[in-house]
Amino acid sequence: MNHEDARRGKPRKLDKAAYEKELERLQIELVAMQQWVIERGERVVLLFEGRDAAGKGSAIKRITQYLNPRHARVVALPAPTERERTQWYFQRYVPHLPAAGEIVIFDRSWYNRAGVERVMGFCTDAEYHRFLRQAPDMERMLVEDGIRLIKYWFSVSDDEQEARFRSRAEDPMRRWKLSPMDVESITRWEDYSRAKDAMFAATDLPGARWVTVESEDKKRSRINVIQDILTRIPWRYVDQPTVEIPERPAERDTGYARPDRSHYEYAEDVAAALEKAPRKRSS
Template identity: 65%
Template sequence: MSKSGKKKSHPDRPGDSDDSVPKRLPRQLYEDELFRLQGQLVEMQEWVRTSGARLVVVFEGRDAAGKGGAIKRVSEYLNPRVCRIVALPAPTERQRTQWYYQRYIEHLPAAGEIVLLDRSWYNRAGVERVMGFCSDDEYSRFLHQTPVFEKLLVEDGVMLRKYWFSVSDGEQERRFRGRLDDPMRRWKLSPMDLQSVTRWEEYSRAKDEMFFHTDTAAAPWSVVEAEDKRRARINMIAHLLSSVPFVHVEAPKLALPARPAQRGYQRPPRDMFTSVPDHAATLLQHAH
């Protein structure tokens, strides 16, 4: 049982049998439902904007578990002035001397904003712990302070949603191999990512310890089974929508004004400017 009183799930179990892998959601069914849910996200965004709500969504999980794809689908139709994606690089030398949460705090939302955290302060519970980038004292302090930090956020009115994307070791390796062979996605792999293959059990223990201390009533974890990326995206977005108490906000009616009559303006000759070459015309020539 977790501290929040919920029955603990067992994500990221190695060696899952084929029977435990859910059937892949058909593409058309997935795309239709995704589009419907994205329409609901636009509605939720408008409620957040007009009500002054503050929403933080944390995306965590194994490397290649599908966090980035889920974030992309959540934000696809949202206003970037309302919904921001935050994916912080490694801390600078100066940031390493700050209070650990300090560099994340400056990215928290103001009224009417949504922040999607592509990894978060939970780096300390995962990669920093497993790879030895933090001391034992820093790690213990993190496990003690995080529930307090998150409770303070929630008490101040921030809606905090935390998602853990769970994937088996076999599926993770399959996705890694796919990235190795795909020049368009090769950038997603780093030597640090590949360490997660050889340190699977260490990451599992770190995740279990993290859940024990930070799966709280104030800020519970929600596990997204991610063997099938389509199911994972649909399930995560549907859950997020169900957890935010938004209501429909009537959009103001807009009318396109009549274009006024021209008053003698003449556009300067095109040869005065540097134009982008017509690459599309080249394609058409080769096509014929």
């Protein structure tokens, strides 16, 4: 039986204050790591794969929250176009690979072919087996060229996945995250397990190993994956120049006069309705 199929006990909840403090510490280190990436001209690729609703998106959100978006981006490609279907399979991913000083996070990647495309019949057997042969070669070329490649698999149980699906279905803010294929993954659990096992067997190789992130508890998975990134990339603190903030000159010294504000159009201050009522003074 696949380890994901076993009934796993729910891990103990993290202390909220301790979680938030540790997350902040790790995010500060991520910013420092990014400075090292920029200064050194490093190229970093992080692949995030896993079951639907496994917590990939929320982890990516915490990773990128404070990073400089000019040097860090998330790639989440839609279904391929008719033209892209006629290209070499990896071709549409290549333009998104990082240049010097960049971190690229793939929210699902070329491994779609080994997962959803395989299970849902969106590719032929020949295309699937060709992918399993070519993926290690392509990743070896990336690593040999100096790209730091880390592949993460977010692991979640069938019970927890179903619970998250139901939570999304009842939440109008997150209902868009549910697609017909997401729902169908519940009835195809074993098929996805077999596809994942075959993918690991073919692509979990030296230089491009899969790192499994237990994601039964999303908060734990966020802490653990960020710490793992910081451990696997051999970064060092980079001294940053001190920024001196000058005093603002008085308007009379600049000769600037602001135009009449009544000529502008402003958004209505509906937030005023949320203001706290003034405290009554005691007599």
